[in-house]
Structures are given as structure tokens and as C-alpha cells.
Amino acid sequence: MSKQLQAIRGMNDILPEQTPVWQYLEQQVRSVLTTYGYQEVRIPIVEHSALFSRGIGSGTDIVEKEMYTFDDRNGEKLSLRPEATAGVVRAGIEHGMFYNQVQRLWACGPMFRYERPQKGRYRQFHQVSVEAYGMTGPDIDAEMIMMTARFWQRLGLSEHVVLELNTLGTLEVRSRYRAALIEYLADYETQLDEDSRRRLTINPLRILDSKDPATRKIVTGAPSLSDYLDDESREHFAQLRQILDDAGIAYKVNPTLVRGLDYYGKTVFEWVTQSLGAQGTVCAGGRYDTLVELLGGKPAPAVGFAMGLERLVLMLETLQLVPEHVSNNVDVAVVAVGDGVAHKVLPVVEHLRDALPSLKILMNCGGGGFKTQMKRADRSGAAYALILGEDELSAGMVTIKPLRTGDEQQQLPLADVASFLKAE
Ligand code: ATP
Ligand code: MG
Secondary structure (H helix, E strand, C coil), X not given: CCCCCCCCCXXXXXXXXXXXXXXXXXXXXXXXXXXXXXXXXXXXXEEEHHHHHHHCCCCCHHHHHHCCEEECCCCCEEEECCCCHHHHHHHHHHCCCCCCCCEEEEEEEEEECCCCCECCECCEEEEEEEEEECCCCHHHHHHHHHHHHHHHHHHCCHHHEEEEEEECCCHHHHHHHHHHHHXXXXXXXHHCCHHHHHHHHHCHHHHHHCCCHHHHHHHHCCCCHHHHCCHHHHHHHHHHHHHHHHHCCCCEECCCCCCCCCCCEEEEEEEEEXXXXXXXXEEEEEECCCHHHHCCCCCCCEEEEEEEHHHHHHHHHHCCCXXXXXXXXXXXXXXXXXXCHHHHHHHXXXXXXXXXXXXXXXXXXXXXXXXXXXXXXXXXXCCEEEEEEHHHHHHCEEEEEECCCCCCCEEEEHHHHHHHHHHC
């Protein structure tokens, strides 16, 4: 026998027992986004690799180590998207959506990164990516953060996440700071962890983010980016903080917060939870005012964030915050007793569907005895079994049996079933 085929490591099936939570999460998020006037954009999963190396930065972990890259049959280098922003910017430039315009956009779907799979970290994972273009002020940064706060409120997660904020200043600030940081870290080069040593010349800001204890200790003495900030970034950050203070949104300024992608500048933020162990960031973003120009468009300011759905699903499940109505349960299960009865019952059920379009009705197809069918009805989570046999059909009657209460079953004229169920 040939070996059983299995899914690729780090790429998960989301099975029917899990999909209701996903749908619930996605619905809540979508509904908040819509009420803030954000519009959905759907972009390809595969893009030219150059888009990501140019946009995200060739010295980043994502581009250096994590991308799924392959040659197309005609020799073009393509990559599975590791994130959505680069693709959204590419699409926006291609379709002339940015120049002199304001856009509020969101995209959702699978992203791919070759990482070591563990809880909360996978090779195929899902993000909602939210982006706003054409607005320079801190008001749009604040709107985005307030909107994320509203997600947590809707999902019951508010007490379980904290907001961390930082400002990275302009490109010029970062390059001056970079030089100072390299100079400082160079003295400790041999004591840095291996990744950080490699990053020393290519992406030294990421060293601030290292999880290695020895490196962390060295980093405490490093020059602080805040001492290098330009006035404009300082002012932008002060205003953002003021808006958040006035709105009562709590945050912690974390001066070592940097993002793993090169394109961020000025505001950066992360929502972090303690409930998931190591993979604690559930939502992360910031400004990327230079990205549109970097990818070939006319300059357009931008701010955005990405939210990891697996980690949010994990949180909802771990903290038992999934509402009871979120399930695959149906409302009514139809039990059709007797040979060939299903043929006559199906049209009756269709009438009921016409009368109550949102009622979830599970028809028993494939026969089976009364007991078997009742067992199925029970497993479907239905509140009622609708029992129909030859006798009932010819008398124009139906038996309704409550499955979740101890109430007695009763017989009703077929014509009254819809109004009975509507009232329930
Ligand atoms: P991390 O520091 O956890 O690697 P990151 O900085 O690489 O995160 P971003 O690229 O900013 O993450 O992505 C935003 C969010 O997407 C993360 O906060 C997280 O919730 C989610 N995410 C990122 N990578 C993964 C992954 N491999 N598996 C599951 N979720 C992920
Ligand atoms: Mg990462």
C-alpha cells in the first residue's frame, strides 16, 4: 500500500467543528470594518518575488528566510505572499487608486512563511490586513487603533490584550540611529546571539527585538531611538498619544518596539496578550509613508495593521469566549419515516424553507429507521425534530418533538408549522 498523503507541516486543515469560530471572528471583524467605511480588496496569493524583496526589505527575516519562492514554468521568480500590504500597494498603484485620493481598504486570507511551526505560528496562516492611504495626520493612526480596540470589545477580549506603542521616526532618523546602534553593538559583537550577529550589518534595529537573554542585556545599554527623533515625528507621536488619552485607550510606550518589516516609520503599535504564551502578538502595524513611492507610485502616506486570525481563534477558545450560538447546530431536524417517504417530504420541507428563509433545517436523506433518524436529529443540535410519516402526510399533519426540553411532542396541521416555529 502506498504511504498515506499528509498535509504540509505547518499548514492546517480547518475542520467543520472549528469553522463556526472562524466565521464568527471574521463576521465580527468585517462588520466593524464596514461601519468605519473600510472596503474589501482581494488580491492574488502569488506575486513576483521582487515585490516582496523591494517592499518588505531584502534584509528582513521574512524575505531572507521565510518566503516560499519558486520559478514559474517560464522562469519567472514568484512567491506566495508572506503578508498582504505589498500586494495591496502594488494593486493600488496599478489601478491608480492612490494619487490624490484617500482609501480605506482591507484584505483577508492565507499568508505563507517558512517558519518553525509551533502553537500560534504556522506556515500557512490567516491575516486580516487593514490599510489607509492618503492621510498623513495622527488622526487616522488613532482611528485604526480605536477600531482595533472595538474588535476586542466585540469579541470580549479587551481585558486580555494590551497596546504597545512606539515611534520610529523618519527614514533619515533611522539611518542616523542605525549608525549609532551599530557602533555601540560592535563592541559586543562576540557576545550577541547568532541571529543578531548576522543582523548587525543588515538590519540592526531588529536586534532590539531579540529574545536572547544575553543580547537583551546588551540592548538595555544601547542608545535610544527616541534621542534621535525629528521634531515632526515627535509631534505626530505626541498628538496620537493625546487622542488616545482623550479616548481613554490605555497603552504602554515601548521604546524597543520595532517591526519586522523595513517599511515602517513614525507610529508603530502592537496588541499583545499574555494568554497564548510565546506567540503573544495578535495585531501589529504602523505607518509606512514611503512604501507606495518605493514600489513605484507617486508618494502617498499610509498606515495599516495586520491581525493574525489563528492566534485570535486560539484566544477565543482558550478563554472560552465563543458565544453559545456559535456552532454548526441546526434549528430543526426532519425525520422522514417509511420507505420512499423522503420523496414526498422534500417538497414539504422546501415550502417550509420558503416560509422561513433563515431557519436551519436538516433533512434526513439516505433513509434509516426511526431510532437512527432520531439519533441523527439529536446529534444535529436541533431544537426540534419534525417527524413525518405516510400517515401524517396523508392526514396533512406533522409531529413536532422538542429535543432540548422535556416538553411533550405535539401534532400540528402542516399548514401551521411555519407559524409555530416562527413563534419559537
Ligand atoms: P512575530 O513577531 O510573531 O513573528 P511578525 O512581526 O512576523 O510576528 P507580522 O508580519 O506583523 O508578524 O504579522 C502580523 C500578525 O500576524 C502577527 O502579530 C501574528 O498575529 C500573525 N502572524 C505572523 N506570523 C504568523 C505565523 N507564522 N503564524 C500565525 N500567525 C502569524
Ligand atoms: Mg515573524
